Amino acid sequence: MNAFLAVLWKDLAIExxxxxxxxxxxxxxxxxxxxxxxxxxxxxxxxxxxxxPGLLWVAYVFAGVLGMNRAFAxxxxxxxxxxxxxxxxxxxxxxxxxxxxxxxxxxxxQALTAxxxxxxxxxxxxxxxxxxxxxxxxxxxGIACAGTLLSAISVRTRYREVMLPLLLLPLLxxxxxxxxxxxxxxxxxxxxxxxxxQMLIVADAVYAIxxxxxxxxxxxx
Amino acid sequence: xxxxxxxxxxxxxRFGPLAALQxxxxxxxAGETLALLGPNGAGKSTLLRLLAGLARPSxxxxxxxxxxxxRPARRAAVGLVAxxxxxxxxxxxxxxxxxxxxxxxxxxxxxxxxxxxxxxxxAPVADRAAGELSRGWAQRVAIAxxxxxxxxxxxxxxxxxxxxxxAAEKLAERLATQRGGARAAVLVTHELARAVxxxxxxxxxxxxxxxxxxxxxxxxxxxxxxxxxxxxxxLEAAP
Numbered sequence: 001m002n003a004f005l006a007v008l009w010k011d012l013a014i015e016x017x018x019x020x021x022x023x024x025x026x027x028x029x030x031x032x033x034x035x036x037x038x039x040x041x042x043x044x045x046x047x048x049x050x051x052x053p054g055l056l057w058v059a060y061v062f063a064g065v066l067g068m069n070r071a072f073a074x075x076x077x078x079x080x081x082x083x084x085x086x087x088x089x090x091x092x093x094x095x096x097x098x099x100x101x102x103x104x105x106x107x108x109x110q111a112l113t114a115x116x117x118x119x120x121x122x123x124x125x126x127x128x129x130x131x132x133x134x135x136x137x138x139x140x141x142g143i144a145c146a147g148t149l150l151s152a153i154s155v156r157t158r159y160r161e162v163m164l165p166l167l168l169l170p171l172l173x174x175x176x177x178x179x180x181x182x183x184x185x186x187x188x189x190x191x192x193x194x195x196x197x198q199m200l201i202v203a204d205a206v207y208a209i210x211x212x213x214x215x216x217x218x219x220x221x
Numbered sequence: 222x223x224x225x226x227x228x229x230x231x232x233x234x235r236f237g238p239l240a241a242l243q244x245x246x247x248x249x250x251a252g253e254t255l256a257l258l259g260p261n262g263a264g265k266s267t268l269l270r271l272l273a274g275l276a277r278p279s280x281x282x283x284x285x286x287x288x289x290x291x292r293p294a295r296r297a298a299v300g301l302v303a304x305x306x307x308x309x310x311x312x313x314x315x316x317x318x319x320x321x322x323x324x325x326x327x328x329x330x331x332x333x334x335x336x337x338x339x340x341x342x343x344a345p346v347a348d349r350a351a352g353e354l355s356r357g358w359a360q361r362v363a364i365a366x367x368x369x370x371x372x373x374x375x376x377x378x379x380x381x382x383x384x385x386x387x388a389a390e391k392l393a394e395r396l397a398t399q400r401g402g403a404r405a406a407v408l409v410t411h412e413l414a415r416a417v418x419x420x421x422x423x424x425x426x427x428x429x430x431x432x433x434x435x436x437x438x439x440x441x442x443x444x445x446x447x448x449x450x451x452x453x454x455x456l457e458a459a460p
Contacts, residue, residue, distance in 0.1 A: 002323055002324075002326050003323070003324055005323070006320055006324050009320075010309065010312065010320055013311075013312065014309065014311045017311050074309070077309075077310050078306045078307060078308050078309070078351070078359075079303065079305030079307055080307055080308065080309045082275055082301075082305070082307055083307035083308075083309075083321070083366075085275055086274070086275065086296055086301060086307075087296065087325065088293040088294065088295075088324075088325060088326075088370075089326070090293060216292070220276065
């Protein structure tokens with residue numbers, strides 16, 4: 001538990017001082033929303049159109065992949081990654097610390113992106129904000145869990161910037177499908193649809209457990 | 222492990238077709254300091270990373286620390302000073318030491334960091350970001366970091382790099398005082414005089430093959446130079 005809190009504190013302290021990852025993710029996701037806004041036909045009624053929630057998740061996933069690419073990049077300087085690998089703890093707790101930090105950073109980006117998205121597409125998301133936050137949180141958790149594991153794998157490869165999206169995006173298909181379906185049904189009915197939520201919970205649990213168990217071996221050279 | 226801090230049998234490491242370390246038997250007892258000598262690319266750093274638990278051996282058995290230790294328990298027995306400092310550049314020296322103390326589950330991490338700062342005379346840079354430190358100061362923080370949990374096995378990969386003469390002498394004194402104590406150390410160095418000053422045994426590595434140097438060669442630098450040249454020649458002539 002000490003190691004989990006230590007890694008979480010370290011990642012959040014570093015992010016608070018540099019804001020590198022947060023700024024890159026936020027600007028990127030806002031630009032994605034802007035591009036989608038200009039790409040959408042002028043006659044689009046976002047409230048009635050089933051594919052609009054998918055656009056929000058495009059911004060979330062791209063921002064998430066960008067953030068996960070940076071999750072271990074900072075550890076390369078001075079080989080700080082080896083300092084983590086040397087820690088005499090179950091490395092699963094190092095994974096939990098890194099994943100939680102990424103989840104929190106992504107959560108703030110998701111919230112700000114949702115506000116901008118609502119303004120751009122004139123959607124009233126405020127009425128369903130708690131439910132939308134729950135869906136975004138579950139989706140973000142899946143991105144953070146799978147992304148942390150794959151980022152740790154890809155960070156020592158030569159083409160890590162390309163490698164991570166190639167590995168991560170296919171793995172996120174169940175999360176993306178469930179999150180888009182849940183968001184669509186939420187905007188249509190105003191209540192949380194359980195089947196896609198259950199799918200999100202199962203996907204998150206699988207990614208978290210597998211990543212926790214595999215992290216011991218991922219940090220070995 | 223009957224008092225031995227390290228016991229390796231047939232320890233080997235391959236990177237694809239390249240044999241970075243050929244099967245090696247090694248036992249290191251508490252109080253011993255082993256000097257690892259050899260030209261660049263000989264496999265010294267690879268051996269250190271195997272001992273530290275950062276890499277898995279391709280073959281052989283390696284025991285570090287207590288008998289039947291789990292991998293985390295083995296890592297707890299080891300402190301490593303490598304070429305890289307392992308410091309997070311955005312954190313201050315004090316924060317890096319506190320973080321290390323927390324990762325090693327040391328009681329009162331902040332107090333332990335303060336103790337190390339005092340003992341290693343790091344006060345002038347304690348609250349500066351590690352990324353802003355000169356190589357010498359960063360190396361001093363890295364050495365303090367490796368000692369944060371009082372490891373039983375200290376692994377030092379050219380630890381004198383970047384240190385000014387006074388800091389180098391302080392480190393040498395610190396290493397010399399541990400001889401005969403509860404800690405074992407492995408020192409990678411190209412400075413044969415340092416090996417004579419600090420080591421109780423020496424091992425020469427060339428192309429992953431190891432050859433022990435006679436203890437009598439550690440009596441003086443010229444004797445070690447001669448033994449080192451002979452060992453390198455013998456290993457280079459080997460198939």
